[in-house]
Amino acid sequence: MAEQVEQRHLVLILARSFASRLATPVWLVDAEGTVIYFNEAAEAVLARRFIEGPGMPASEWSTMFTPLDERGNLVPYERLPLGIAISEGRADHQDLDIKGADGVDRRIGVTAFPLFAHPGECLGALAIFWERPESA
Amino acid sequence: MRIRIWGSRGSIASPGLDTVRYGGNTSCVEVCLLDNSRLLLDAGTGARPLGIELMRDLPARIDLLLTHLHVDHVEGLGAFEPIWSPGIELHVWGPPSPVASLNERIATYFSPPLFPVHLSEVPASTVFHDATDRPWSIGSATVCSEPIMHQGQTVGYRIEDSDGAVLTYLTDHEPALASDLTTLPGEWISGFGLAAGADVLIHDCQYTPEEYRERVGFGHSSTEHAAAFAERTGVGRLVMFHHDPLHTDDALEAMRADVLERWKVEPERCLLAAEGTELHT
Numbered sequence: 246m247a248e249q250v251e252q253r254h255l256v257l258i259l260a261r262s263f264a265s266r267l268a269t270p271v272w273l274v275d276a277e278g279t280v281i282y283f284n285e286a287a288e289a290v291l292a293r294r295f296i297e298g299p300g301m302p303a304s305e306w307s308t309m310f311t312p313l314d315e316r317g318n319l320v321p322y323e324r325l326p327l328g329i330a331i332s333e334g335r336a337d338h339q340d341l342d343i344k345g346a347d348g349v350d351r352r353i354g355v356t357a358f359p360l361f362a363h364p365g366e367c368l369g370a371l372a373i374f375w376e377r378p379e380s381a
Numbered sequence: 382m383r384i385r386i387w388g389s390r391g392s393i394a395s396p397g398l399d400t401v402r403y404g405g406n407t408s409c410v411e412v413c414l415l416d417n418s419r420l421l422l423d424a425g426t427g428a429r430p431l432g433i434e435l436m437r438d439l440p441a442r443i444d445l446l447l448t449h450l451h452v453d454h455v456e457g458l459g460a461f462e463p464i465w466s467p468g469i470e471l472h473v474w475g476p477p478s479p480v481a482s483l484n485e486r487i488a489t490y491f492s493p494p495l496f497p498v499h500l501s502e503v504p505a506s507t508v509f510h511d512a513t514d515r516p517w518s519i520g521s522a523t524v525c526s527e528p529i530m531h532q533g534q535t536v537g538y539r540i541e542d543s544d545g546a547v548l549t550y551l552t553d554h555e556p557a558l559a560s561d562l563t564t565l566p567g568e569w570i571s572g573f574g575l576a577a578g579a580d581v582l583i584h585d586c587q588y589t590p591e592e593y594r595e596r597v598g599f600g601h602s603s604t605e606h607a608a609a610f611a612e613r614t615g616v617g618r619l620v621m622f623h624h625d626p627l628h629t630d631d632a633l634e635a636m637r638a639d640v641l642e643r644w645k646v647e648p649e650r651c652l653l654a655a656e657g658t659e660l661h662t
Contacts, residue, residue: 250566250567250568250573250574250577251568251574252527252567252568252573252574252575253568253569254514254527254528255527255528255529255530255571256528258530258559258560258569258570258571259530259559261559261569262558262559262560297566362528363477363479364479
């Protein structure tokens, strides 16, 4: 019996494959901002395991880690690098303070960029991030 | 739906005594739909004998579905006799590119100095279409295409006729490069959605597992991958395709035995594409 699936676009399959081979933390979202994959290195920073499934919507993951800007203000999804990559179709970089699922505060740098298969067709976005040395 | 193989060799035509049983022509498959519409899948050197056959009762319209523009998939176009007939309407579908139209990219090959005539000079009426992610109709069939894992812009096709028969064509496909075919959910495997539950899957099977280890990233699959992909997608029949030009008929038969060893199904569900093979669904 065949599995019935809604196929991911090849660009997203390649992005996941690329991310899975990197030692740098990577976070992959679809065009709605739903996180559909993060790699083992990201698991270590976020203190959360990736589980196969329908994914976590932006409204959930964007608050789960309480991302704060340098003034200590909560950054809404739309102003996070991934939100900007999706909504504005451009790359963005920010330094953020987050709280991992283990309750530990971490300072991270995040760079996100949109994934276009064709001009005008944004399939999702990829964020790479890393712990900054001044982390608590 | 009637499916006939006119060329199943990969990379370069390989005529000779060692390839007589399965043939040496490069990729070309003819599909005749319920309403008698005629589709061609790729235009490798197998398009030359197919063109001769079609001239006996030339249809007014032919649809050519190109998976990609590597030479072994387009080199037969100039020798495809119907394009030299002014009465024919040839619709060419192929992967979209952000930098040049399908017409322009084919013309790179189909023009001097690589070919004596410009594509724009052929007598047939040619219409070029991007094969997009949205399904479209050709005759009695619905056609879907998706980008698949191979070097450069490459698509696979799923053709569903009005009686529900499904043919999936995934030549030049290396899904294992990005995904573990045995553990990852199907949504993360290249070509999975196109192939799921197809009656007939024509799939790349160029290498033995030992050969594949030396050719990772070349864009092709091994017997191990073809078997795993067929099993996961639950297809009715697998047609092993894109034979390596260095493989003799005997070598291909050993590869089929290897696939059957891995994909434990009735032998008639696993075929080696051979010139002249005709399948009905």
